[in-house]
Amino acid sequence: MQRVLAQGALDMQPIDLRASGPGDVDDALRRIGATVGPGSFTGLRIAITLAKTMALATAAKVVAVPTPLVLAENAPPGARHVVIVLDAKRGQIFTASFARLDDDDWAAVEPAHLDALSAMLARAPRPLAQRTAISIKGLTPGVAYHLAQCCHPIPGDRIVGLRREDEEIEVHVIGCDTLASGVDADWLDLAWGEGSDGGAARLSVILRDVPGALGAMASILGSKHANIVNLGLVHRDGSFQTFNLDLEVHDLAHLHAIIAALRGADQVSSVERI
């Protein structure tokens, strides 16, 4: 330990605390961010000691920031999911995962912990390979259609098509509220083609506002092989958080199994498909 510390100290370059631009240090330097891990104990101790020393010399404030969050904040603008992996040596990793919320903040889906890389990758969100393996019976071959965004039909749902002149056919779940406004359209009796697999369903999930609730939800979804496409915090009060959750699933039976598992968790207050 003595040797490592000495080595770390020797490697440290002189730091010039004088401001390089206009104004002096007092104006330029108000806060010093120090990442607080996870990471090697020795490395963290040297970094925090350095930050505190600089704070004493400049009267700036030291702000402790978790390393995984700093890395997530530096993800490219289009990234929806981030898995952080830091080498913890001996075949282990420090890891954490985050999902970008609609307001651009990051929600910690899995807080930082020690794990194996293969286990983390197995839980990480990824595109569903069978995404395009759907077909619909009852349509003229080659006719353009899309799955309506109001009710997010998935294989297994009873579906109906709305056909209007010069528009793509809209496929809705029977019972969708939007159908009431479709009286001007032709209604088509539709069914899923055999072997149709893959679709995105939307759930409204109310979690109890307790530490680890989001992580518990993520691990249930992971164990059911559901892929989170989008996660939005829509409401938060003192004791509950309401999320809209877009999930890639195989079919209705898969979705029902996921909903049942979520409803069985203590951290989950309610789950509804929307």
Ligand SMILES: [Zn+2]
């Ligand atoms: Zn609809």
